[in-house]
Amino acid sequence: MSHSLSADAMSTLPPLAAQAERLIELGAHELAGLPADTLRAFAVEEGSERSDTLLAIHRELAPASALTPLLCRADKTGFVVEDMPDVDHFAPTVSDVPDAPLYLVGGLDRGDAMANWSPEEALSAITEEGRSPLLLTEGVHWVLQHPDVLERNHCFMTIGSRLRKANGSYDSRTPALWISNGTGRDGRERRNAPKVGWCWWRNRHTWLGIASTSGRSAVSR
Template sequence: MPDASAADSVHPLPSPAAQAERLIELGVHEIAGIPAEDIRAFAGTADRGRDVLLAVHPDRAPASALAPLLLRDGKPGFVVVDMPDVDRFAPTAVEIPDAPLYFVAGPDRGDHLANWSPEEALPALTKDGCTPLVLTEGIHWVLQQPAVLERNLCFMTIGSRLRKANGALDARTPAIWISNGTGRDGRERRNAPKVGWCWWGNRHTWLGFASAAGREGQ
């Protein structure tokens, strides 16, 4: 299995019940059109003692709606301006439960794969019995556990890809990191959580590859 990274470098995830309350506090249930009590009830089905992330299916709560809910240093998250099609990055080569709510087991930041390209990291994760996180799962993770996003220790979510009209996959791959406030981000966004993208074949020393040990729905 992959070396321990986020699971050991930050506190364990809040309980599923606490995660449910966090989503409700942020209004995610309204975005998704799911009654608050349904989220609380689903959280109560989690196996005790397991480190799981409560996630809303991306069809119900897309990345464009979740990203602004991120917060760091008092600054809200945002999607880079050259990714207006962010919600078209769908789960690819990753099976997520066909349910409004589901659990992501054992999320890992993948620090040990920093400076690998997505093209190199995907088969390594698969070999270790893991699957990459999709973008909305990564956003959910940072919403529940902000400390998982650290300078020089951020992550890609290569389980989400954009398939073009000709059937080929777009070379961009989503990632979540911290803005430096440069370029089109704007100075006012320095240190804000940022949803952006990197090329499929490029390497970055400060980006790992977030993965999950499994997913469960009802």
């Protein structure tokens, strides 16, 4: 039976100290070229016991292609779809991403209320609410820390990451995270695996929300 996590269940995260240890356990700090103690110290500085915010490594240090294989669901490893070899070129369209190796992402919302909205329709609504669309790498970090946030029939797009073409316009593909059905080029062996794929900018999908954040910060409180 299909169900959906409550807003409280979605927004609850492990304490920052535990998030740091999770990333270290997965080897994400090594992918990013950061000492483990750097993640631990950041968590302490920002409040080790905080569970209302996500610890993220900057996309330039830990791109989506490197982070996605760290995902795991039903003993299946995460993967990027074959027709998205340029996944790491999908860059932020927002201006509030801190220029820092590590930063915090607060007020996460999977965007279930925007299921069956196109990214184009959702962007203005998210902005009008004073929120910011989630980046692809932030979405991957979220699922790394809270795997249950990726549910069948309740997955999400990360429209804060887009690919700019040589002529200055945006590519129509929009990144998203969902669960593979093991069909087509995914391969049957990948059924139930977490997946980074894409949807069209003007298309709607009843099973994809449009994720957002209340804000990002790298400044200690």
